[in-house]
Amino acid sequence: MSEMKKVYERTKGIKPGAVSGFCPGCMHSTVHKLIGEAAENVGALDKLVRVEGVGCCGLGQLYVSGDWLIAAHGRAGAVATGVKRSSPDSLVYTYQGDGDLAAIGLAETLSAANRGENITVIFVNNGIYGMTGGQMAPTTLLGMKATTAPKGRVAEEHGYPMHVCEIINQLTAPKMIVRTTVDTPQNVMKTRKYIEKAFKMQLEGKGYALIEIVTTCPTNWGLGTLESIDFMREHMLKEFPVGEFRMPE
Amino acid sequence: MAERVFMKGCEAIAEAATRAGCRFFAGYPITPQNEIPEYFARRMPEVGGTFVQGESEVASVNMLYGAALTGIRAMSSSSSCGISLYSEGVSYMAAARVPAVYVNVQRGGPGIGAIQPAQQDYNQATKASGNGGFKMIVLAPATVQECVDMVYEAFDLAARDENPVLVLTDGVMGTMMEPVVLPPMKSDEEVAALREAFAHRAVIGHKPLDQHTGEPGGIGDGWEKHNIETAEMYKTWDKDVRVEEFMMDDAEIVLAAYGISARISKVIVKQLRKEGIKAGMIRPITVSPFPYDTFANLDPSKVKGILDVEMSIPAQMRFDIDHAVCGRIPVMECLRSGGQLLTNDQVLAGARELIKEVL
Numbered sequence: 098m099s100e101m102k103k104v105y106e107r108t109k110g111i112k113p114g115a116v117s118g119f120c121p122g123c124m125h126s127t128v129h130k131l132i133g134e135a136a137e138n139v140g141a142l143d144k145l146v147r148v149e150g151v152g153c154c155g156l157g158q159l160y161v162s163g164d165w166l167i168a169a170h171g172r173a174g175a176v177a178t179g180v181k182r183s184s185p186d187s188l189v190y191t192y193q194g195d196g197d198l199a200a201i202g203l204a205e206t207l208s209a210a211n212r213g214e215n216i217t218v219i220f221v222n223n224g225i226y227g228m229t230g231g232q233m234a235p236t237t238l239l240g241m242k243a244t245t246a247p248k249g250r251v252a253e254e255h256g257y258p259m260h261v262c263e264i265i266n267q268l269t270a271p272k273m274i275v276r277t278t279v280d281t282p283q284n285v286m287k288t289r290k291y292i293e294k295a296f297k298m299q300l301e302g303k304g305y306a307l308i309e310i311v312t313t314c315p316t317n318w319g320l321g322t323l324e325s326i327d328f329m330r331e332h333m334l335k336e337f338p339v340g341e342f343r344m345p346e
Numbered sequence: 347m348a349e350r351v352f353m354k355g356c357e358a359i360a361e362a363a364t365r366a367g368c369r370f371f372a373g374y375p376i377t378p379q380n381e382i383p384e385y386f387a388r389r390m391p392e393v394g395g396t397f398v399q400g401e402s403e404v405a406s407v408n409m410l411y412g413a414a415l416t417g418i419r420a421m422s423s424s425s426s427c428g429i430s431l432y433s434e435g436v437s438y439m440a441a442a443r444v445p446a447v448y449v450n451v452q453r454g455g456p457g458i459g460a461i462q463p464a465q466q467d468y469n470q471a472t473k474a475s476g477n478g479g480f481k482m483i484v485l486a487p488a489t490v491q492e493c494v495d496m497v498y499e500a501f502d503l504a505a506r507d508e509n510p511v512l513v514l515t516d517g518v519m520g521t522m523m524e525p526v527v528l529p530p531m532k533s534d535e536e537v538a539a540l541r542e543a544f545a546h547r548a549v550i551g552h553k554p555l556d557q558h559t560g561e562p563g564g565i566g567d568g569w570e571k572h573n574i575e576t577a578e579m580y581k582t583w584d585k586d587v588r589v590e591e592f593m594m595d596d597a598e599i600v601l602a603a604y605g606i607s608a609r610i611s612k613v614i615v616k617q618l619r620k621e622g623i624k625a626g627m628i629r630p631i632t633v634s635p636f637p638y639d640t641f642a643n644l645d646p647s648k649v650k651g652i653l654d655v656e657m658s659i660p661a662q663m664r665f666d667i668d669h670a671v672c673g674r675i676p677v678m679e680c681l682r683s684g685g686q687l688l689t690n691d692q693v694l695a696g697a698r699e700l701i702k703e704v705l
């Protein structure tokens with residue numbers, strides 16, 4: 098038998114044997130894999146510090162490699178500031194959902210970006226509060242049902258979906274602002290490249306990066322894995338189009 | 347020769363922290379403690395440290411949490427209504443066993459209250475600084491010198507226990523100038539060694555299979571194990587109880603007070619002694635752990651009455667005294683609050699009333 102060539106190997110950025118706690122079909126697990134691969138590719142797995150938000154991301158802490166700590170709900174921007182300023186050689190990223198980053202933590206999110214902290218912010222936008230069971234988030238689409246908006250989001254009552262990249266793009270200090278998704282192999286690779294770029298930039302001391310990743314939440318959207326991807330493409334990506342708002346030279 | 351300088355309380359606190367090896371400070375402006383962040387803003391760059399003005403107290407305390415978990419000596423400070431916003435971060439630090447120091451320069455309350463001094467955060471400081479029922483060592487200085495000494499020591503206590511430590515002072519001490527002897531400046535090597543001592547827990551990045559986490563709890567019975575462990579640690583604090591007993595040998599009348607109220611009370615004890623009244627004072631120096639035994643061991647056949655002197659209405663420390671005394675000795679109160687200061691006359695009048703009742 099001819100010797101087989103290894104074409105794919107699990108990244109060291111995911112702990113050997115570890116299983117994530119995410120629901121089947123949830124894109125959080127893809128994003129975690131990409132973080133692990135990106136950190137490995139830039140050769141900085143041993144510098145990785147994850148400042149974890151509060152939400153379904155908590156199901157990934159025992160899964161990814163790297164040191165980690167839990168920030169209080171929404172405070173990851175502040176906690177990461179403390180870590181990075183005190184340990185500049187660490188590769189510090191926050192991992193936050195839309196409720197965490199854009200509702201309870203909006204002040205910390207904006208201020209860390211405005212200071213141009215040399216950190217990487219991974220923002221997973223699934224348009225809903227996943228962990229607590231499907232309540233309305235700042236990014237919930239108009240008409241989209243949530244347990245706390247049973248008739249769907251209504252502009253007059255709840256306002257409109259919040260566009261985080263566009264808001265951060267008003268600030269001068271951030272160096273990289275992109276919105277991406279992970280629905281196709283191309284987009285998965287693109288997202289990994291973005292994370293790699295942000296990590297490299299941070300290691301070179303070049304400053305703040307926000308990577309918003311539009312994802313699904315099959316469980317709380319009440320859709321199957323494939324249906325939820327269709328829904329995301331048809332609705333979420335219309336409201337939150339992918340794109341490079343600002344890229345480092 | 348030790349350095350003796352004339353310094354404002356807040357600035358002395360910041361300098362003492364710097365000398366103790368503090369290299370990270372985050373804080374948000376609030377009177378009467380603005381001189382602490384302002385001093386750090388000037389001082390940290392001189393010693394290679396970091397100063398960050400947080401966008402809020404919530405952010406500042408969470409920056410403290412992140413910084414301290416890297417092993418650096420880190421501190422924050424605020425005042426009363428700002429300290430309320432610290433509860434979240436302090437609870438997280440107690441959960442993650444983070445050695446951090448913070449200072450409450452108390453002002454009047456509740457709510458926005460008054461910017462003038464008060465002692466209205468006693469219960470919050472000693473019983474419930476955040477959710478989850480954790481405990482902290484809380485030091486209560488009564489002079490600017492004690493502010494200096496206690497802040498300096500607070501970092502060692504925090505490092506020893508891997509637990510946050512609170513220095514509970516007030517707007518009088520924060521804004522008052524007094525001569526102080528400053529502690530020695532720790533050298534860069536000493537500061538580096540202190541950081542190294544936390545390396546076994548530092549969250550700064552490690553080899554993939556040597557993952558450090560800030561989280562002791564987690565799944566299953568992790569959190570209960572954590573709580574059992576910390577409860578055991580709290581029991582070791584009996585040895586850390588500190589109390590000043592002033593003229594207590596033959597005292598029949600006892601003034602009980604901490605911090606600024608104790609300074610005023612001491613003056614009154616001396617005055618009563620001149621009049622031939624056997625007065626004494628008990629001053630808790632650690633308000634947590636509280637010197638319960640000192641009060642529990644008072645002999646009711648000798649001590650006829652206790653006057654609880656506090657700048658808080660309603661009284662707060664009084665309930666710790668009651669808990670120890672168990673009704674064996676009458677306790678009366680002499681109180682002010684809301685930024686109104688206790689005066690010598692008022693404490694004297696309070697003492698005279700007690701004397702009339704019990705002697």
Ligand SMILES: Cc1ncc(C[n+]2csc(CCOP(=O)(O)OP(=O)(O)O)c2C)c(N)n1
Nearest residue numbers: 151152153170194195196197225226227228
């Ligand atoms: C201070 C505080 N408030 C509320 C909660 C409860 N809580 C846990 S997760 C969560 C929502 C997270 O939603 P999101 O940030 O969108 O992340 P997802 O779970 O969707 O990934 C909330 C409200 C909490 N842990 N702490």
Ligand code: SF4
Nearest residue numbers: 119120123153227314
């Ligand atoms: S609840 Fe939603 S976001 Fe959370 S793990 Fe399940 S699918 Fe993913």
